[in-house]
Amino acid sequence: MTSLPVSDVQAALAGLVGQANVYADPADKARYETGARYGDGKAALVVRPGLATEVAAVVRYCVDTGTPLIAQGANTGLVAASTPDASGTQVVLSLERLRGEIVIDRANRTATVGAGVTLQELNDKLAEHGLCFPIDLGANPSLGGMIATNTGGSRLIRYGDVRHNLLGIEVVLADPPGQVLDLMSGLRKNNTGYDLKQLFVGVSGAGGIITRAVVQVHPLPRQTATALIVPTSQEAVLELLIALESEFGDFLTAYEGMSSSTVQSVIDHVPGVANPFAPEPIPDYCLLVELAATSSREVLGVDLQSALNDFLERQFDVLVANAVLDGGPDLWKIRHSISESIRHQGKLIAFDIAVPRSSMVDFQTTARRMLEADFPWLRLFDFGHWADGGTHFNIVWPHDATPAYDTDTVEKLRLAIYDLVVRQFGGSFSAEHGVGPYNERFYHRYASPEAQALSGKIQHAIDPRHALGQVHFGPSPKP
Numbered sequence: 001m002t003s004l005p006v007s008d009v010q011a012a013l014a015g016l017v018g019q020a021n022v023y024a025d026p027a028d029k030a031r032y033e034t035g036a037r038y039g040d041g042k043a044a045l046v047v048r049p050g051l052a053t054e055v056a057a058v059v060r061y062c063v064d065t066g067t068p069l070i071a072q073g074a075n076t077g078l079v080a081a082s083t084p085d086a087s088g089t090q091v092v093l094s095l096e097r098l099r100g101e102i103v104i105d106r107a108n109r110t111a112t113v114g115a116g117v118t119l120q121e122l123n124d125k126l127a128e129h130g131l132c133f134p135i136d137l138g139a140n141p142s143l144g145g146m147i148a149t150n151t152g153g154s155r156l157i158r159y160g161d162v163r164h165n166l167l168g169i170e171v172v173l174a175d176p177p178g179q180v181l182d183l184m185s186g187l188r189k190n191n192t193g194y195d196l197k198q199l200f201v202g203v204s205g206a207g208g209i210i211t212r213a214v215v216q217v218h219p220l221p222r223q224t225a226t227a228l229i230v231p232t233s234q235e236a237v238l239e240l241l242i243a244l245e246s247e248f249g250d251f252l253t254a255y256e257g258m259s260s261s262t263v264q265s266v267i268d269h270v271p272g273v274a275n276p277f278a279p280e281p282i283p284d285y286c287l288l289v290e291l292a293a294t295s296s297r298e299v300l301g302v303d304l305q306s307a308l309n310d311f312l313e314r315q316f317d318v319l320v321a322n323a324v325l326d327g328g329p330d331l332w333k334i335r336h337s338i339s340e341s342i343r344h345q346g347k348l349i350a351f352d353i354a355v356p357r358s359s360m361v362d363f364q365t366t367a368r369r370m371l372e373a374d375f376p377w378l379r380l381f382d383f384g385h386w387a388d389g390g391t392h393f394n395i396v397w398p399h400d401a402t403p404a405y406d407t408d409t410v411e412k413l414r415l416a417i418y419d420l421v422v423r424q425f426g427g428s429f430s431a432e433h434g435v436g437p438y439n440e441r442f443y444h445r446y447a448s449p450e451a452q453a454l455s456g457k458i459q460h461a462i463d464p465r466h467a468l469g470q471v472h473f474g475p476s477p478k479p
Contacts, residue, residue: 017050035078043091070090073145081471113143115145138336158254167188181208238360346396
C-alpha cells in the first residue's frame, strides 16, 4: 500500500490524464463508490483515462508506487468487484471514457469497440447494419465489464456467453506494469498455442485491464415467435425443453422459467404490466419461450409463430396446460422487470446458481422443501435460464417478517443453498455474475485445492504483486 499523501497521488494522476479527469471531491466520487447491488465503499480518488496509453500510464504509476487500483466499467456488477472497499485508500480507474469509434466489419461480422462502450450503444450502432451483439441482460454494462465477468444472459442457449463471442482484446498488464498487450485479432480460427485473451475473461480484472475488444456479432432476427407456457407439471419443464430442441433446433433462443410469486411481483410493482393469463389466475410456474430466425418467412418457408402455436397445440394436456401466444415484447417486459420488482418485497438475498439441466427439477424441489422446513418466514422469487441450467434463486426476507433480518441467519442460508447446489447437485455458486469480494469466500470453499493451486500460479505469473483485481484465485491464506 502506498505511503504517499493522497494529494501527491492526485497531482501525479492529473499529470497523466488531466486535472478534469481526476475526482477527489466526495460529490464527484459518489457514483463510483456504490455498486448496483453490493459494494459500498470509499475511494481515495477516481481517475478517468480516455486512451489506452493513459490507462497504461496510470497502471504503471500505481503499481510502481503501491497505490491500490480498482478497474470499473459501468459498475453494474453484482459481486462488488468494481467498487472500492471502506478503507478510502483505493483509486477507482473508471473506463467510461474509453470509447472511440465503433468499427464494424460487415464482411468479417465483427465489431471493434472501446472498453467503455455500453451494450446498448453497441447494439444501436449494429442495428444500422442489420446486426446485433445478442447478450441479453437486464442491465446496460460496458463491454470491458462484460468481458471481465464473462456475461451470459437470457439467450445463452443460442449464442453462448461473452467468451464464445470474443475474438480479440487489448489489455494493459500489471506486469510489466503498464505494458499494453495487443491481442486484437479478428480471427475465428487461430490455433497457435495458449489463447491468452481468455486469461482475462471472467476474472473480474485480475492481472490486467481490458481497453479494447473485437467481438463477433450476429444478424438481427427477421422473425421471432414467443409464448408464455404453463407446463403440466414441474417434471414437464425439462421434457418440454427437450421436445422444443428436437422440433426447432437452433431456432430456440430462450427458455426462461418464472414462478407465480415472481410474475405477481412484476404485476404489483411495474406500471403497465397486467396478468397475461387473465381471467385465469397466475399459474404456479410458467415458461417464456422464444424462437428466432435470421431468414424471412418467405425465404425460410416457415412462419415461426404458426409453427410454435402448432407445436403447443400438439403438446396440449401432454406437456402444456395453458399458453399465451404471440406475446412479443410485452412478455419480455415481464422477464426484464423481475429484478426491479422484487426489491420492493423486502431484503433481497440473491443466488446466481447453476446445476446440470438434468438436475434442475430435483434441485428446485429439494431447495424449496429445505426453505419451507428451515426458513419458513422467507419468500422465494425464482426465475432463470432453464435451457442452460442457470437460475436466479432469489429469496426475500420480508420487512415485517418474524424473526427480524439477521446476518448470521443469512449466512446459514447461503451455506445451505450453496452446499446443496455444489456438493449435492454438482453445480456452481456463481453461474454468471463472476467472483468478487462479495462471494470470494465461497470460491475458496468450493473450488478444488488443485484448481485453486493452478489458478494461483497463473495469477502470480501475470501479476506477482497482485496489483490488479480484488480476488485471490490461489488457495486462501491461512488464518
